[in-house]
Every structure is written in structure tokens, then in C-alpha cells.
Amino acid sequence: MAGRKLHLVALSPDEAAAAWLARHDASPQAAEDPDFVAWLDESDTHRQAWSRAQRLWEDAAHPVADDPLLSALRAEALAARPDPWPRMAIAACLVAIIGGGFLAWRLHGPPDSETSGRRIAAVDPTARYGAADLVSAKGARLVTQLPDGTRLELDTDSAVDLAFTGRERRLRLVRGQAFVTVAADPRRPFALDVADQTIVDRGTAFAARLDPAGVRVTLVQGRVAVGPSGAPPRYDLAPGQRLTLKPGRPGVVEAVDTDQALAWRQGFIEFSDTPLGEAVAEMNRYGGPTLTVRDPHTAGLKISGRFKLGDAERFVRTTSALLPIHATRVAGGLELRAGAEASEPAG
Known part of the structure; x- marks a missing residue:
């Protein structure tokens, strides 16, 4: 078989089997490689290790082609294999091909707990999905750096769950909106799970939003x-594109002004010919008096402008000056109604 010679002297039989399995997955002609045939014939231990690797492959829950994160991990491992193969590259191929930490544990013991030089405990709650690990309060934003150096910004009333291991980096957006600037780490691909969708990073800064209307992904770089x-x-998104996914509908990719779409990162929100009902719903996400619009015609009036987040009353004053509406105080907040506000009768 053409390609680099595979050096196995420093590898255990199971590690060597994993390396050959990676070669076989990449090229069926690997079965005819004289080095592979010689390694297999060398001892019963080698043949048993090869059988174990094949058996675990066949028992895998799904092939690597069906998982975009594992596909990315496998591609990185196969593209960056030096001579001789380092143990981490073998392990990366192994996890990518078979599809999970179960095989890595079976062949090598517990997965490596090193995360960018910082050792985490074996029971670290961020190593698997569970309860949300990071949460922002309503009306507040959260900016933090994750253990791998990735910068995470959470919009109001948002939550994410982390699942970082020595093999991969995964986040799950539980609710709300997040902006992620991903730290480069070729050995550990990064993915963000949002509802039933997975966003696979390829060196990016992007935003994702999850709400009852569906999923939105906006790519900045x-x-x-x-x-x-x-x-x-x-x-596959390019910078300046946004993907919108709504239940039961095909996805829509469109060009957007990312500064406008992500103005919340600067403490503002921008509307451009946005129906008043939608604008009110957005303002309500950031706290302050609850705004309501009951009349469908009034809710359909269009509003444009840049507004400070959390300042609902200033939003009402501005829209009342721009549109034929007025605000009336009701229990719990303000209702926007059609027409100018009635003047007080003369005394």
C-alpha cells in the first residue's frame, strides 16, 4: 500500500491494532500491506488484538460518517500522523473510528483527563452532559473563558452545558443565545449541540440561538x-451568513449584517422594519416592565432603530413618538395601543 510506513515498535498490540484499523478505514488496500500481514502473522497476541479491534468496530452504535464531530476528529488524526505515530494520534483515530470513549477505555483504560494542560478530576461535572453548567440571569449577560481558552458570551436568560474531555469539546445550548470564539485545538474538535442540530466548528466565531421558534446560527468568521x-x-456557512431552522420547514441561509444581528453583545438591540409585536417580545427578554400588544393591527406596525437592552420605558417613549400608538399602564407592565394617548379633560 502506498503511503507512509507505520512504525509499531513502541506500541502495545492493542494500540497497533487501532493504528491498523485507522489505516483500513481510510483505505481498503491496507489489508494487502506487507507490513500489516507481517505484523498479523508475528504472534497470536497480534491476531487477538486485531480481532478485538474489529469486534468493537462492528459493535459500534453508528459509523463515523454519521457523526460530524467524530468525522472531524478522524480527519484531523489521519491528516496529521507523523512517523512514528504518537500514542495520542493512535488514540484519536481509535475514538474517531469506533465512535466514543467506551472503546478508548476498553483498549487503553480511562480516557486522558488532560485538558489544555489543566488536569481535571475524573468526576468533573463538565466532562459529560447533565445540568446546565453556565447560566445567565434575565436582564444580564455572562462572559467567561472555558478551560480550553474558548471565549463564551451568554445573552440574557441563557444556559449551556459543557462536556469537555481529553478527546473532544462539546457544548449544549440549553436555552437562549450564545456567542462562541473557539480556541484552536486540532486534537480535540469542538461542537455545539442545539436542540436536534450539531454545529461543528472549523476555526470560528459564531452565535447560536434556541427559542420556541427554532434554531438560528450566525457565523462571524x-x-x-x-x-x-x-x-x-x-x-456549510460562510462569514456573514445566518442559518434559520424552524420545525417542519427547510433551513434558510441568508446574508446578514452581523453587527446588527449580534448587537446584544454591545448591550443594544437593532430592529429593521420589524413588526412591533416581535420587537416587544425581544425587549421583554431583557427585563423591565412587561410590554404587551393585543391588537393584531398594532402588532403588525413596523419599527426600526437601535435600543438599549433592559430599558423598556425608553423603548416605549421612542416607539410612541415614531408610530401612531400610546402606552397604557396595566397590571404588571405597559400595553401598547393604537392611537394617540387621550388628553386629560380640562378642569
Whole structure:
């Protein structure tokens, strides 16, 4: 077989089997490689290790092609294999091909707990999905740096769950909106799970939003691939594009002004010919008096402008000056109604 010679002297039989399995997955002609045949014939231990690797491959829950994150991990491992293969590259191929930490534990013991030089405890709650690890309060934003150096910004009333291991980096957006500037780490691909979609990072800064209306992904720089969790990606975004996914509808990719779309990162929100009902719903996400619009015609009036987050009363004063509406205080907040506000009768 053409290609680099595979050096196995420093590897255990199981590690060597994993390396050959990676070669076989990349090229069926690897079975005819004289080095592989010689290694296999060398001892019963080698043949048993090869059988174990094949058996675990066949028992895998799904093939690597069906998981975009594992596909990325496998591609990185196979593309960056030096001579001789380092143990971490073997382990990376192994996890990528078979599809999870279970095989890594079976062949090598517990997965490596090193995360960018920082050792985490074996029971670290961020190593798997569970309860939300980071939460922002309503009306507040949260900016933090994750253990790998990734910068995470949470919009109001948002939550994410972390699942970082020595093999991969995953986040799950539980609710709300997040902006992620991903730290480079070729050995550990990064993915963000949002509802039933997975966003695979390819060196990016991007935003994702999850609400009852669906999922939105906005790319600022780099590339991301998006697709149903456990399936190949369906969408590849370029900087300045936004993908909108609504239940029961095909995805829509459109060009957007990212500064406008992500103005919340600067403490503002921008509307451009936005129906008043939608604008009110957005303002309510950031706290302050609850705004309501009951009349459908009034809710359909269009509003444009840049507004400070959390300042609902200033929003009402501005829209009342721009549109034929007025605000009336009701229990719990303000209702926007059609027409000018009635003047007080003369005394």
C-alpha cells in the first residue's frame, strides 16, 4: 500500500491494532500491506488484538460518517500522523473510528483527563452532559473563558452545558443565545449541540440561538458545518451568513449584517422594519416592565432603530413618538395601543 510506513515498535498490540484499523478505514488496500500481514502473522497476541479491534468496530452504535464531530476528529488524526505515530494520534483515530470513549477505555483504560494542560478530576461535572453548567440571569449577560481558552458570551436568560474531555469539546445550548470564539485545538474538535442540530466548528466565531421558534446560527468568521445530530452536516456557512431552522420547514441561509444581528453583545438591540409585536417580545427578554400588544393591527406596525437592552420605558417613549400608538399602564407592565394617548379633560 502506498503511503507512509507505520512504525509499531513502541506500541502495545492493542494500540497497533487501532493504528491498523485507522489505516483500513481510510483505505481498503491496507489489508494487502506487507507490513500489516507481517505484523498479523508475528504472534497470536497480534491476531487477538486485531480481532478485538474489529469486534468493537462492528459493535459500534453508528459509523463515523454519521457523526460530524467524530468525522472531524478522524480527519484531523489521519491528516496529521507523523512517523512514528504518537500514542495520542493512535488514540484519536481509535475514538474517531469506533465512535466514543467506551472503546478508548476498553483498549487503553480511562480516557486522558488532560485538558489544555489543566488536569481535571475524573468526576468533573463538565466532562459529560447533565445540568446546565453556565447560566445567565434575565436582564444580564455572562462572559467567561472555558478551560480550553474558548471565549463564551451568554445573552440574557441563557444556559449551556459543557462536556469537555481529553478527546473532544462539546457544548449544549440549553436555552437562549450564545456567542462562541473557539480556541484552536486540532486534537480535540469542538461542537455545539442545539436542540436536534450539531454545529461543528472549523476555526470560528459564531452565535447560536434556541427559542420556541427554532434554531438560528450566525457565523462571524471561519467556517461551521450544521446538521442533524448524529448525521452528516447539511449546511456549510460562510462569514456573514445566518442559518434559520424552524420545525417542519427547510433551513434558510441568508446574508446578514452581523453587527446588527449580534448587537446584544454591545448591550443594544437593532430592529429593521420589524413588526412591533416581535420587537416587544425581544425587549421583554431583557427585563423591565412587561410590554404587551393585543391588537393584531398594532402588532403588525413596523419599527426600526437601535435600543438599549433592559430599558423598556425608553423603548416605549421612542416607539410612541415614531408610530401612531400610546402606552397604557396595566397590571404588571405597559400595553401598547393604537392611537394617540387621550388628553386629560380640562378642569
